[in-house]
Amino acid sequence: MSKATPVIAPRGLEGVVAAATAVGAVADGNLQYRGYSIDQLAPHASYEEVAHLLLMGALPNAAALTAFKTELAGHRALSPFLLGILENMSPRGTAMDVLRTVVSASAAEDEDEGDNSHAANLRKAVRLTAKMPTILAAYIRRRAGERPVSPDPALGHAANFAQMAFGDKAHPRAAEVLNTCFILQAEHGLNASTFAARITAATLADMHAAVTAGLAALKGPLHGGATDGTMRMLDEIGSVAAVPTFVDKSFASKYKFPGFGHRVYINVDPRAKYLRRFAGELAAMTAKGTPYFAIQEALVADVNSRRHFPVNVDYYAATTYTYLGIPSDLGTSIFAIGRIAGWCAHITEQHDDNRLIRPESEYTGPTGRVWTPVAGR
Secondary structure (H helix, E strand, C coil), rough: CCCCCCCCHHHHHHCCCCCCCEEEEECCCEEEEEEEEHHCCCCCCCHHHHHHHHHCCCCCCCHHHHHHHHHHHHHHCHEEEEHHHHHHCCCCCCCCCHHHHHHHHHHCCCCCCCCCCCCHHHHHHHHHHHHHHHHHHHHHHCCCCCCCCCCCCCCHHHHHHHHHHHHHHHHHHHHHHHHHHHHHCCCCCCCCHHHHHHHHHCCCCCCHHHHHHHHHHCCCCHHCCCCHHHHHHHHHHHHHHHHHHHHHHHHCCCCCCCCCCCCCCCCCCCCCHHHHHHHHHHHHHCCCCHHHHHHHHHHHHHHHCCCCCCEEEHHHHHHHHHHHHCCHEEEEEHCCCCCCCCHHHHHHHHCCCCCCCCCCCCCCCCCCCCCCCCCCC
């Protein structure tokens, strides 16, 4: 039987279905995690419930949730080996550099290393989900010149992260808001980082390698950098009164507004409304400083009066984190704390029914060239 002629895919594989999955579904205005709308989960669930749903396939009952929380809490601490790696990294390393490096190194001490079975992958997934906030919190403390804060098993996932990262400086609403942020970022179909993780898993590389690939892809500014870019843009604008002039110049120069638009959502990003609400509420609690939320609202109104251009989840995540006292350059790493459960669910799914992902490419270079010895070139 002859091999079928490859079909040339559109640039960026747009519109191409590259995997079958039961983990999540993404469509314009609709995001589901294993059949549950994000609008059912975000207002009501804990991140632990959503992580259980993604990894185990079902929402936990009370007993299962207690057991899952206990298991997560038991794996939060970092070994001296991992803490040593973190402490010895260059101060120039970003939060994403640290996450990628420490997660990769953690494979060396994982007792299930080399086992890609379903049960082993779930155990690894729980350990990684538990440790990611501890890694990021330790990085945040280190760059502030402070010692790491040990995990507190009595606290939930988001509250424990806020405590480890910011201690008594944590905003009073940090745990509540971060819990929802983690849920909203937990899964999003075959985005760049998830696809990178699945491609890596398809080689039968282990979960740590696949998650490391996901972290590497997420670091790129076209995937995870909109929070930082949004804050730089808002700082440049500076006031509500300056918005029209900024928009005039931006359209004239074909400026790409950070936080506007999405590859999948044409009309609305269903996650954005939750962050918009948080940003507005937190802005009302903030007496001084640049009126970021007011600038955002004016900017959205002005831009959309000229062209339909809805914002994505990162647009209001940027100000939400800022009002919580979280530097904007940490936005992508906060994203990763939530996304780890989705990545691990996809990696497990890939290993469970694997086929090496090996697309064709369209060659566009020269042909028919003839070799000549170096003396004759």
